[in-house]
Amino acid sequence: MRYSDEHSLMYSQRDTQISRFKAWVLLLVPLAAILFQVYIPLFFQFLAYLELPLIVTVYFALMRRSPIGGLFVGALVGLAQDSLSKNPLGMFGITKTIIGYVAASVGLRLDVDHPLIRLILGFFFFVLHQFIFWALSRGLLAQQVAFETQRTLVLGLLNAIVAVSLFHFLDKLKERA
């Protein structure tokens, strides 16, 4: 079997697992996630540490299993987040673009429907997100910010737990084949 045949077969198998969503889901869920991040911490300050836009980006990228689709979802969500932050436009954009791409690439190779895999991925992508954002802040904006490893790991775990629950809810919004 040639490489191209093997390649095609692998992708065709994965293609059958691609989840599809209605347009309003793709539009409203990220918007709701961003609204949650800008509004809810007014009353519950600890919820500011919940990165719902990231979780939503990871979910759509994992489920759609399209690296290009994933990176565009990440870029749009990130730029929207940038627009509502005090950062220059592009900080969250670049970060979530990379996350979307990597998540979609992982989704092509792993069974992402298992809760444990989702928990690990949620944790991994949160840490990766924080690390990329920290590196960009230092490298591109020359900000002297410290990377708080312990805090990031704890928050990563909390976000991963929330991600598993949210993924379960978002699974119900998938279009049925």
Place this chain on the structure above:
Amino acid sequence: MDTLLSRYRNITVLLLVIFAQMVLLAYQVKNGSDVRLIRVWAVTAVTPFARVIEGARGGTQGFLQNYVFLRDSRAENERMRTELGRLKLENQFLKTELATADRAKALQAFQQRSLSKMIGARIIATATGASASAVFVDRGTTSGIEKGMAVVTPDGIVGKVLAAYPTASQVLLATDPSFAAGVVSQKNHVRGILKGLGHGNCRVDYVQNEEKVETGEWFYTSGDDRLFPKGMPVGQVTAARPGNPFQDINVDPAGLAGGLEEVLIILEGVHQEIPDLKTSSEPVYLAPPLPSTSGNTQPAGDPSASTGGAPNTPTLSTDADRLRTHYQDVSDAQNHKFGDNPVGSKAVNFNLPVNPGDKPAAPKTQAPPAAGAAQPAAQKSKPPADAPAQPQTPPAPKPQAQ
């Protein structure tokens, strides 16, 4: 070539999208400006939702508080009003007091009291990012808000407008590390720069170690930054210790204490005086002056001595005072005014006695007691015999032959 592109299509698109965003980022950083259009779109898309949610929350909360949770207490209140007519007036008074204490009323009262032109705004959202010290308020350019305007509450400063959009504005809080404002301390008028620390507190930078700043002292805006009008309260010093090269001064921002709901945005600022410390106007107890126990403490030229000595007249205590008073008396006795006499006029004779009965002053250490009240005073309380004699007259020039 086509095969190569299709094989690396994903990574190529990824690099292109990242590159485009880096160009966007570099453009903003280099020019120091913002791509406003994208932000306007995002804010205009999100803030109406936030406004609707906030309105629904406020309405629901008000309904629950006014009609569900307080149903029994209101009925009870009605009964009490019926039964206790006397308490009606008191109840009304308390209600008025409560209404005045209400935050919105307080803001309005502050707005009317302040000389600056302000507009009230309600906080509707926070900025994205866990460590973001910025919020959105429901007033935008349509309400006259502009970038850089100061945001305050009656308790103190809150921050400044970072960006103004048609329906909302983004406010950078004073606790953000990128925030800075000129401040001055109330007591010693020490000037410094207020900066956020990223969490609840702020610090005041660029205060020399020699300057005196005390814990509990208030800082006010100095007006130097042309952002906040002078005289707005900033916060109390929680810690002040020497540092390198400047003092480490922590300030608890008063405007951000207790959570924010409503704020005032200063449209046209008017500088005000920094209020004086209350303690400075309070009366301070001073112990009574030392009693003049003997005649030799009373100089010859002392006004209290020559005029009979009013009891409350402060006694002169230094040699310079006594000398000056004596010279003044001598010149008055000879109708001489220092500085007013023409050149060539007769000089004052310091050896002549001030009063007819007086003897000329001599450079003796043990001079006779002066005339007037000094004599009876000396008789009333004689100094101890072994007390050292004090000169009562200044060392006069040597007698001249006339």
